[in-house]
Amino acid sequence: MSEIDSVLKETRSFPPPAAFQARARLKSEAEYQALWRESIADPQGFWGRMAREIPWMQPFTQVLDWSNAPFARWFVGGRLNASAVCVDQHLARHGAKRAIVWEGEPGDTRTWTYAQLHAEVCRLANALKERGVKKGDRVAIYMPMVPELAAALLACARIGAAHSVVFGGFSAQSLKDRIEDGGCTAVITADGSWRRGKLLPLKSVVDEALASCKGVHTALVVKRAGCEVAWDARRDVWYHELVARQSATRAPEPMDSEDLLFLLYTSGSTGKPKGIMHTTGGYVLGAALSARYVFDLRDEDVYWCTADVGWVTGHSYVVYGPLANAATIVMYEGAPDAPHRGRFWELVQKHKVTILYTAPTAIRTFMRWGDEHVTKHDLSSLRLLGTVGEPINPAAWMWYRDTIGGGRCPIVDTWWQTETGSIAITPLPGVTATRPGSATRPFFGIDPVVLDKHGAEVPAGSGGLLALRKPWPSMLRGIWGDPERYRQTYWSKFPGYYFPGDGCRKDADGYYWIMGRVDDVIKVSGHRLATMEIESALVSHPDVAESAVVGRPDELSGEAVVAFVTLKPHAVTSDALKETLRAHVAKEIGSLARPAEVRWAAALPKTRSGKIMRRLLRDIAAGRETAQDTSTLEDFSVLATLRAAEDDE
């Protein structure tokens, strides 16, 4: 019996457009197959060769030491510095090339060339040194999306301090927990930032977090918003004062390949946040190689990943991956609807963005806002689109392709995790025929398998649990301070295999269809249904903007399907529409999946990274009070509104 019953049927297929393919780095199935097969059959040979393409300060003597599994050591004996890979190596050829094109929410802009980025990183590294930050220390970063944020990551890397970026929307308590868990001794922040025209007072959040944190000796403060801030003269120092008077050169610290590069706490839609550990050599190689091949980076590209650097996507695909390839990146400070709902598209037009990488939740929002915000801008510069973060509903995929991509741009639906460090299952845009809703096939070195709960491989077409059979260079090296939790969480379900916690189906053509977290499964009459597939069916109805589906206990069927639905602006709520939607799901994927109940939701509760918090909806659906941790919830008023709607019914 399969672990999850898959009911999504999607047969549309889109081969790479000929014009794209003709110029792509990888153009044929044969090239992909040869490289992927080699990476699986001979990982040492493959990764050894790939790794030699990045600059080492001292060559490695062994590609992988897996003798102490699941604790991997990659590129043993090698020394390198991540900031040198991202900046110094480009100075000779690309010193005058734009590295960062930045746009503030109010419309102010700044551009740094690679030479300017180098100078900024060196000055900041010297400033951190002056404040007593040492190799091996941890530095917390709590910043808005400004160029200094990228410089902060690279400056830490340059002196061998690990960074721990905490997304600028987290509360003082969450920041404090992460600073303490990581044992950070310094914080880099800003006075404030702009979001929908509102001032976000970052420094005062830091003040509150640090009030009871003993170990932090320095808070380095970028002046961004110009707002009033409280000041502790022993601890606080202005970035522009300290950094400006530093020397613009500093030699990068030769780091061991396995030295800690950063900690990143997972957004934790379940349980206590985990400090995911990434080390230098393997991570940088994974980010660099995947960025080059998945985004098919070319010298003239203007690449925009809309993720905040507070998430792993921002680490790997705003900072390390693209900069390691000497790309020109766009960074935007603010909200997509500030000051209007076409801001992203205005930016694409203004900066002639060629590659856009964003999240399904954003795409669904843009769909709901309406095409008119998109079509009044010239998006003809775009040549490639990407998505990441959750399964993308086929309807959203098609809209992305047609309305944003003008039908001309391949879409790379990239599956990966904070833990994988870099993209793991993905199309290669010049090679793979894409299918809406499928992340398609494994990237180099990734050896996936779909298993039932006993660890037996399920037949093609059946849903099951995704596992990875081999270590890969950018994999997490552990959970900070808790090696046992690392072993338990990721390596104990199927001994010897990495368990990401996602449901998945592999079709007869070897394409992978990620079905969401296995915790998000509903068991109706003995059949385990992935909530994502029912949500996709709902979103394919023309009146539906977004939906979240959860189970509630049901005497007859075990669990019953409850669908929370956000309608498009033109649609009107009615009991008749509820019936229509129930019937629509039954028609699309079978009567088993027919929602027992449809509830209207003006908005859905989401984590700050945009993931729907289904555990909260489960409580609402079951009529329970929430005993759950809501610290990552983006907008508390959403919960109150959903409960009120329940009382109205």
Ligand code: PRX
């Ligand atoms: O469930 C998968 C989903 O996001 C999880 C990882 O979340 P996080 O560590 O926050 O990293 C997000 C950015 C890499 C995965 O276990 N996920 C991510 N990308 C996809 C996805 N699910 C389906 N398709 C994707 N492309």
